[in-house]
Amino acid sequence: MKMNKMLKKIAVVAVSAALLTGCGATGEKAQEKIEVGISQIVEYSALDENREGFVKALEDAGYVDGENIEIDIQNAQGDIATAQTIAQSFASQKKDMIFAIATPSAQGAYNATKEIPIMISSVTDPVAAGLVNSMENPGTNVSGTSDYIPVSKQIELIKTFAPDAKRIGVLYNTSEVNSQVQLDQLKEEAKGYEIVEVGVTSTNEVNQAISSMLGKIDVLYAPTDQLVVSAMPIIVEKTMAKKIPVIAAEKGSVELGALATQGINYYKLGYETGKMAVKVLKGEEISSMPVRTASETDIIVNEDTLKALGLEKPQIENVVYVNGE
Known part of the structure; x- marks a missing residue:
């Protein structure tokens, strides 16, 4: 699931950091960055907060957009066909990870690739949506958080x-x-x-x-x-x-x-998804990572x-x- 490529990029990021803090080394620095595509179904406060929480969790873990990671944010403006197009574009660009916000975007991403790790959030029922085999053991290239409230x-x-x-x-x-x-x-x-x-x-x-x-x-x-x-x-x-x-x-x-x-608090939900994404970026297998739900309402x-x-x-x-x- 692209893990070898991702781990190589992480190694490059680490080497770059070492060079930048070394003894005045000169010459061309390694510039390869981890590429994350974010697909959001529509511009809306809860989903915006979800995205912001995700990005903040990455930043807190040292993955800063424009420095060692490149985040490409795309919004489908409520159109499912556009969400599919965004997902296909991310797949063809061979992103290292996709963060899909809301069910249509998540389904579009999963339809587009079974290889690239897909983190999801604001998906009420990932099982019914056909994204994972079960909440406890996804068994696919998808995991993340659900906004399910009884x-x-x-x-x-x-x-x-x-x-x-x-x-x-x-x-x-x-x-x-x-x-x-x-x-x-x-x-x-x-x-x-x-x-x-x-x-x-x-x-x-x-x-x-x-x-x-x-x-x-x-x-x-x-x-x-x-x-x-x-x-x-x-x-x-x-x-x-x-x-x-x-x-x-x-x-x-x-x-x-x-x-x-x-x-639920959608910012916190996104942040939790971001923490899970960091684990995937560091090599944890996404297919065995349980999908989580919000604990506070x-x-x-x-x-x-x-x-x-x-x-x-x-x-x-x-x-x-x-x-x-």
Whole structure:
């Protein structure tokens, strides 16, 4: 899996450092750098933080962009075909490592190469996405971190903020495997609720889809779905007009106007992935490196939305308020 090439580059980096700190050695210095390609599906706060945490972990381990490592950041701007093209480009350039942020980018990278080590993050279910054989023992050239949060934690918030709710609406991208996984989990765990689901394939369909749900639901659940998140301002506008709270699966949606989530810190998740990447760069076998999940969660509430819905602050601990005074 390109490990010999990578280890040779690491050796060159070490020799370069020794030359630079040696007794005034002259002549041409070794300039070969480790090349890392970062593929991000869309520009979005949570994913941006994920990327920043990854890069910081590399820096803290001595891998500094422009010095001994070259980081190539590419953004697909929400287009899956573009994510595939980015991955193919990284593979043809023979990058030493790919960091793929979110499921479409991760799948694109894995489709493009089975040799280059691929670190992933913000992928809810790497197994269902076909990236690894299991979380404990990937068995492929892929490992990293998952942003999986049990749907039960969001159901707890629904009970807190909408105790009389009987019907939970779910808007999701039909081509996003993670969204289907979350929907299936919601159906399994939301005992006593009626689940009203509407699938969409593009942001152009969101307005009509959410409008069709409004008279049929008491609360809306928004999964970690890039299409849904990108359309959150429209969703919030429509649901707020009907006083329907939106419980989201991640912080970014709350910052865009959803009411609340019990979510993770994406910067920390990226940093953890970066620490794993350092181990791979130093020779650890990626195929046997377990995929990790976040161990800490925060309850995040949009205070402006809370007030607009006429709701009281919840009597629960460790709540972080955003978008409020």
